[in-house]
Amino acid sequence: MLVVRAGEGMAVVRDTGRAGRSVLSAALLTVGGWVLRVVGFGCAVVGFARWKSAFRTGPYVEHPAWWQTYVLFPLLLAGGGLLFLLGQQAGVQGRRRRAAPVRAAELAAGSFVLYLRSFEDDRRRAGLEESRVRGIGSVFSFLYVSGLTEEEQLTRVLAPVAPVVAVGEPGERLPLAGARRFYLPLDDWQGTVSQLMGRARLVVLTAGLTAGVLWEIGEAARKLPPERLVVLVPMGPGEYDTFRDRARAAMPGRPDGTPYLELPDWPPERTGEPVQETVFKGAIWYGTGGEPHFVGLAASGRRPPPLRSRVRAHLEGGLRPVIDRARPGRHR
Structure with missing residues (x-):
């Protein structure tokens, strides 16, 4: 619950619903954000590298299945980017909860x-x-x-x-x-x-x-x-x-x-x-x-x-x- 109390020409905002929990939620969002960024970066790099290698030519090159080239690897790249951005958003929410x-x-x-x-x-x-x-x-x-x-x-x-x-x-x-x-x-x-x-x-x-x-x-x-x-x-x-x-x-x-x-x-x-x-x-x-x-x-x-x-x-x-x-x- 948000409480606004007037005093000395201004209002002091106190969120009683978050009292005692803002530090914990901020920490969880911050750590979770970094985990999402690391996982997202890894997925994106693997997806892009595998997709690019699928188009190499040569007598000893083994090409992946079509569904891997056109479905799995692009999904890894796109999904990794999305996880990375979600991690950044989680970091922003963590900083908001730390702000006093x-x-x-x-x-x-x-x-x-x-x-x-x-x-x-x-x-x-x-x-x-x-x-x-x-x-x-x-x-x-x-x-x-x-x-x-x-x-x-x-x-x-x-x-x-x-x-x-x-x-x-x-x-x-x-x-x-x-x-x-x-x-x-x-x-x-x-x-x-x-x-x-x-x-x-x-x-x-x-x-x-x-x-x-x-x-x-x-x-x-x-x-x-x-x-x-x-x-x-x-x-x-x-x-x-x-x-x-x-x-x-x-x-x-x-x-x-x-x-x-x-x-x-x-x-x-x-x-x-x-x-x-x-x-x-x-x-x-x-x-x-x-x-x-x-x-x-x-x-x-x-x-x-x-x-x-x-x-x-x-x-x-x-x-x-x-x-x-x-x-x-x-x-x-």
């Missing part, structure tokens, strides 16, 4: 990164990173999936700055894997989020068209020095223009009528560079003088290594200047 909610009172100033986004965006980032391998590598494309959710990839990129926290969706049975969650009442969340913005070492906001996200970027423009804000852009140019227009309307303005925070135009496409599918199309960060930098993440000079997460590689490359500047020990 945090309270705002525990968050000291400068000790955390505040991650803001819509709850719809949560559902998009909760899945495993997709594999986009092409050609012969696609046979083992399940191996190119990192085993981390897209949100976990983001929190790994931001980890050098500080641990990442986020508002949890009210009523969710388990926190999602990635940022640590804290919970707020539905009718009184803006004050706490505004306070946390001022105390965060860095605020990372995913652009969106919901009323909550538009309020958050307006409040960030009012509350923060621009260099402490990063805006992730998960949409294309057309939807970004709509977001920019609505965000400008939500922002407080200077006496001359200009907004406190500048959202730049979509950068022109660079010719000759490969455009890659990616979760986040771009990212906006600000210099110490408030000047915006829009970094395109869908086009990069070279592809990440085959077994490296694309989400993580693109974000690390695009956000390296602001992460280096915000990490502890750097002059701010």
Whole structure:
């Protein structure tokens, strides 16, 4: 049973049905996940090797029966891939059960990164990173999936700055894997989020068209020095223009009528560079003088290594200047 108790401007979530059992279930899911991955990998390798050897030619080659070549070995390959992916999903569920909610009172100033986004965006980032391998590598494309959710990839990129926290969706049975969650009442969340913005070492906001996200970027423009804000852009140019227009309307303005925070135009496409599918199309960060930098993440000079997460590689490359500047020990 899920119990939500209001206190100190927020709701504390306690799952009494899992009390005393979450550690055990997390351990079982984690161990079971690794077993499934090992078994799945072995089945896939054996299936592919036997299927490939069935087409060898030569006087001393013994060919397997047709049903082995066209049924058994492909099933081993496909079944192994499925077991591997199920093992990764089990690992995600284990990490969700190990995740403990945090309270705002525990968050000291400068000790955390505040991650803001819509709850719809949560559902998009909760899945495993997709594999986009092409050609012969696609046979083992399940191996190119990192085993981390897209949100976990983001929190790994931001980890050098500080641990990442986020508002949890009210009523969710388990926190999602990635940022640590804290919970707020539905009718009184803006004050706490505004306070946390001022105390965060860095605020990372995913652009969106919901009323909550538009309020958050307006409040960030009012509350923060621009260099402490990063805006992730998960949409294309057309939807970004709509977001920019609505965000400008939500922002407080200077006496001359200009907004406190500048959202730049979509950068022109660079010719000759490969455009890659990616979760986040771009990212906006600000210099110490408030000047915006829009970094395109869908086009990069070279592809990440085959077994490296694309989400993580693109974000690390695009956000390296602001992460280096915000990490502890750097002059701010």
